[in-house]
Amino acid sequence: MNFAEYSGKTVFITGAASGIGQAQAIAFTNQGANVLGMDLDAAGLVITKEKTSNSKGKFLAYTGDITKKEDIISAVKKGNNTFGMIHILLNTAGILDNYTPTLETSEALWDRILTVNLKGTFLVTNHILPQMLKQKHGVVVNMASIAGKVAGGGGAAYTASKHAIIGYTKQLDHDYIKQGIRANAIAPGAIQTPMNAADFAGDGKMAEWVANEAPAGRWAKPEEVASLTLFLASQSADYIHGTVMTIDGGWLEK
Numbered sequence: 001m002n003f004a005e006y007s008g009k010t011v012f013i014t015g016a017a018s019g020i021g022q023a024q025a026i027a028f029t030n031q032g033a034n035v036l037g038m039d040l041d042a043a044g045l046v047i048t049k050e051k052t053s054n055s056k057g058k059f060l061a062y063t064g065d066i067t068k069k070e071d072i073i074s075a076v077k078k079g080n081n082t083f084g085m086i087h088i089l090l091n092t093a094g095i096l097d098n099y100t101p102t103l104e105t106s107e108a109l110w111d112r113i114l115t116v117n118l119k120g121t122f123l124v125t126n127h128i129l130p131q132m133l134k135q136k137h138g139v140v141v142n143m144a145s146i147a148g149k150v151a152g153g154g155g156a157a158y159t160a161s162k163h164a165i166i167g168y169t170k171q172l173d174h175d176y177i178k179q180g181i182r183a184n185a186i187a188p189g190a191i192q193t194p195m196n197a198a199d200f201a202g203d204g205k206m207a208e209w210v211a212n213e214a215p216a217g218r219w220a221k222p223e224e225v226a227s228l229t230l231f232l233a234s235q236s237a238d239y240i241h242g243t244v245m246t247i248d249g250g251w252l253e254k
Helices: 019-030 042-051 069-083 107-135 156-179 194-200 205-213 222-232
Strands: 010-014 034-039 059-063 088-091 138-143 181-188 244-247
Touching: 010 019, 010 069, 010 107, 019 034, 019 042, 019 088, 019 222, 034 042, 034 069, 042 059, 059 069, 069 107, 088 107, 107 138, 107 156, 107 181, 138 156, 156 181, 181 222, 222 244
Parallel strands: 010 034, 010 088, 034 059, 088 138, 138 181, 181 244
Antiparallel strands: none
């Protein structure tokens, strides 16, 4: 795919040290975008930096926590000083709850999952949105999950957080659509990333079962989600608002 429109654009990506976030960083820098990647994993960000070193665009890393306002403020300031105003926000960072049912979910686990997956998205968005409104244009792509549409994709906390992400995305688009903002979400199914490494542990039976559950019969690569993101954030998708794009190998259609 060739998206010349991304040349010189500034993209802020959370969770850029691995998995889908890293794939998005590579995809957008390959198209000429300047990417600010934020993650707690400093070592992973170094790897992302190496993988984008020969790209048309530039990658700038910031090691920080999306649940801490001071980290977000510092990261955005660094991005603005280096690349200018932010045009596209990809809220990709998230954590799993190991499919824990509610009676086995501690208050601490509940708070941790909801704080990272939902509050983190809220905090980052609220800090970047004002400069998008000032430009009268901005694109936000939030990372949901098939667990945001049905049960079984996670435990009580994770499923709740991803349902909430979808609701937040729809409301965000509704509230600011007339001011030039476009917000959508992506709902991945089985994507082979470090976050899902436990499924491949041991004899890999869990990974095999998951693959068989998808009519496509396989796990997807994070690059496939990144490719969808390139389209969804582009002018070609300008009339797509407040929706959830599912990429799950037919999981929800069976």
